[in-house]
Amino acid sequence: ELKVEQNPLFLSMQEGKNYTIYCNYSTTSDRLYWYRQDPGKSLESLFVLLSNGAVKQEGRLMASLDTKARLSTLHITAAVHDLSATYFCAVVLNDMRFGAGTRLTVKP
Amino acid sequence: KAGVTQTPRYLIKTRGQQVTLSCSPISGHRSVSWYQQTPGQGLQFLFEYFSETQRNKGNFPGRFSGRQFSNSRSEMNVSTLELGDSALYLCASSLLLRDTQYFGPGTRLTVL
Numbered sequence: 001e002l003k004v005e006q007n008p009l010f011l012s013m014q015e016g017k018n019y020t021i022y023c024n025y026s027t028t029s030d031r032l033y034w035y036r037q038d039p040g041k042s043l044e045s046l047f048v049l050l051s052n053g054a055v056k057q058e059g060r061l062m063a064s065l066d067t068k069a070r071l072s073t074l075h076i077t078a079a080v081h082d083l084s085a086t087y088f089c090a091v092v093l094n095d096m097r098f099g100a101g102t103r104l105t106v107k108p
Numbered sequence: 109k110a111g112v113t114q115t116p117r118y119l120i121k122t123r124g125q126q127v128t129l130s131c132s133p134i135s136g137h138r139s140v141s142w143y144q145q146t147p148g149q150g151l152q153f154l155f156e157y158f159s160e161t162q163r164n165k166g167n168f169p170g171r172f173s174g175r176q177f178s179n180s181r182s183e184m185n186v187s188t189l190e191l192g193d194s195a196l197y198l199c200a201s202s203l204l205l206r207d208t209q210y211f212g213p214g215t216r217l218t219v220l
Binding site for chain 2 (some may be wrong): 031033035041042043044045048088090092094095096097098099100101
């Protein structure tokens with residue numbers, strides 16, 4: 001059975017700092033997604049990673065995929081308050097399985 | 109292009125009742141998936157429909173059912189509601205199976 005693990009589950013960081021969220025999954029998959037969810041809101045698609053070594057960047061967020069290690073990372077550069085949200089990774093096998101989410105709080 | 113819409117947005121029911129939730133996908137999208145989100149269990153896959161056929165089903169009891177219509181709109185039904193069914197129910201649509209999914213705002217169901 002496909003398992004998706006994220007860590008950390010909670011992350012409090014200061015503005016201007018860098019940090020990485022990790023997403024491990026247990027079964028080979030050919031696509032991995034990152035989503036963002038603001039409190040009380042729905043999920044917003046951030047990135048889709050389709051191949052080993054894929055790297056995508058949008059603003060202060062950069063996602064990468066290592067299919068051999070079954071690992072994806074979401075790197076945050078010079079965090080700002082607007083990035084405070086919960087971030088989910090999701091892996092597709094027969095259906096989409098989500099990690100537990102990382103609740104990120106960026107403090108001034 | 110209009111996004112995914114879900115109705116109703118909020119619903120309060122009592123145990124034993126049944127409920128029907130509706131989802132209208134993005135125009136042109138043929139795949140609709142449903143998820144349940146709770147603080148304890150996180151996001152869990154319910155089912156996926158494509159061209160009016162259920163393609164995948166998650167590990168939920170038979171009280172949870174769904175369908176998709178020829179215009180790709182989808183409904184899910186929960187019968188004999190239990191307190192534990194209180195959750196945010198999210199619908200997502202995609203062009204094809206396994207494509208990027210775009211989520212609706214969700215229906216927040218409270219079972220008393």
